[in-house]
Amino acid sequence: MTITTAKLPALKLLALAAMLVAADARADWKVVPKVDLRETYSDNIGLQDGPDARSGFISEAAPGFSISSNGPRLKVNADADWRLFAYSDKNAPNLHDSERRYNANAQAMLVDQLLYVDATANGSRQAISAFGPVSSNTYSSYNNTDVRTWRISPYLRHSFGSRANLTLRYTRDSVTGGAIGYGNSMANSRSLDLSSGTAFTTLGWNLASTRQELSDRVAGKSTSENSTAGLRWNLIRRFSLTGNVGYDKYDYPTLGESTKGRSWSGGFIWTPSSRTNVQASFGRRYFGKTGSLASSYRTQHSVWTLDYSDAITTSRQQFLLPAAVDTAAMLDNLFAATYPDPVQRQQIVQAYIAASGLPPTLLDSINYLSNRYMRNKRLQGAAVFRGARSSLTLTLFHDERNALSTQQSDSNLLLGQLATLNDNTRQRGFNVNMDYRLSPRTNAFATQAISRVRSLDTDVVNNINETRLGLNHRFAARSQGSLELRRSRGRADFAGNSNYHENAIVATLSVQY
16 A cells, blocks of 8 residues: 655644634734754764764754744644755765754644644654664764654544533544655544543543554554543542553554453552642553553642553654653643743743753653554653752653564564564663753753663663753843753664764854744
8 A cells, every 4th residue: 555645744734724713713823933053063973983983064054933823722833944964074974964853733623612623743853773873963864864743633522511521533643754664654543532520529430442543554554442441439539549441452463472352450540739640550451461650749849750651552653642751841830830821931931941951852762663563661750950040850761662563564674683673672761951040141051861772682782871061142032052062972883882972062053033
C-alpha cells in the first residue's frame, strides 16, 4: 500500500481547523516574526573520532514566526523556523545546508458543548540510533534525520445530565522519516469513553474501547484493540480505590508469543490538597505484571513530579505523543500562583525559558527509529525550584525497551552485525540546569546532561555527556543575545569503540518584530 502523506501538508490541517471557526472566534491573533543569527566555532564539526576531527566556523540564520490565539472557540499555538547554514570548511563531513522546524497545535469547538477538533503538526530532526552521536548542535547531520508528524482528531462530547459523560473520537495521524529502512506510516483510530457523572458521588464507573488500524510501508498492516471497564470507590473525602478489568489484542508478527489476553489492575487516587495528587495502580496484562504512577506536588517555590508507565508502544507513537518532560508545562505550574492569568503566564514562561537557556523539553530518553512494537517501562522525575534571583531545574529518567515484534521489519535500519542492537535497551540519565539573574537584563546559566544507553543483548554502550555555560542579555524588549561555551562527548559510531569530543563557542542574536 502506498501512503501518500506528502499530499496532506501538515500545516494545512491546522489551517482547516482554524477556518472552520475563525468567523466566530472573537479572539486576538498574535503573529510574531523573528530571526536568530548564530555564529559557532567548533573543534569537531562532524562529531568524528579524534584523528578525524575537523574544526571550523558555522554561520546560521534562522528566520521564523510564531502564531497564537486564545479565544473561547479556538486556541492555536504555532512556532516555525527555517535554519540556513554556511561553513568555513565546506568539505567537513556530516553537515547539512538547511532544515525546517515547526511545532503547532490547535483546539477548536465547532458546535457548542458537542463537536470539537484537535490538530497537531511537528517537524524536527530525530536520532536514528541511540548508539551513535547524539548532540544538541544543529548543524551535524550524523545519526539524525527529519521526522514529520501530523495528527487531526474530531470528537463528540456529550453529558447525559449528571448521570454520565460520553466521548466519541476519531483520529487520523501520519509519521514520516527520511532514514532508509524506516517505514512511513498512517493510522486511523476510533475510541469510545463512557463514564459516570456527578450523580455518582460514592461509586463511579467508566467504560473505554480503542481500535487502531496502522499501515506501515516497511512493517505492513497491523491492528490493536484495547477495552477496559473500571470502578472508583470514594472511600473517604480525598482518597479513592480503583479497579479495572479489560482485554488487549494486537496482531504484530512474533515468534510465537501471545499478543492478546485479559488484563486487570487495582490502585488508589489520593488528593490530600489542591497542591498534591497521587495516582497509582498495579496489575497484569498479557505480557506480564505491570503498574503505573502519576504524582505531583507543588509549593510556593517548587514543583515536583514522579511518573511511571509500562505500556506497549512504537517509535511512531512516541513521536506523536512524546513522554518527555514539557518545560513550559512545569514552569506554568510553578508560576500559576504568581500569574493567575493564563495568557500573561504563557508570556512569562516563554521569556523565562529563553533567558535561562532551557530547551522546549527537558532531558529525555532517545527515541531511536524502529518499525517494531515494543514494551516500554519508564520511570521519570522532575523538579523545579525558583528563588529570588536564581532557579534550578532537575530531571532524571530510567527507560527500558524490549522489542516484541520480529527483527525483519528493522533489517534495513541496522547492519547485519548489529541486528540485535535494539532488541532490549536500557537508558538512564539526568539533567541539571541552573540560572542566576545578574541584573534585570542579564542571566548566567549552566547545564549538565549525562545519560547512558546500553544494549542488553550486545553490551554496546553509549555514554553521552554535555556541559553548557552561558550568559544571556536582553538588549531591548524584542531583542536579546547570548554567549555560550559547550563541551559534548559520546559514541562516534555504531559498531566500533571510538568516541567523539566537541568543544564549541556559540554567539547568538535573537530579534522579534
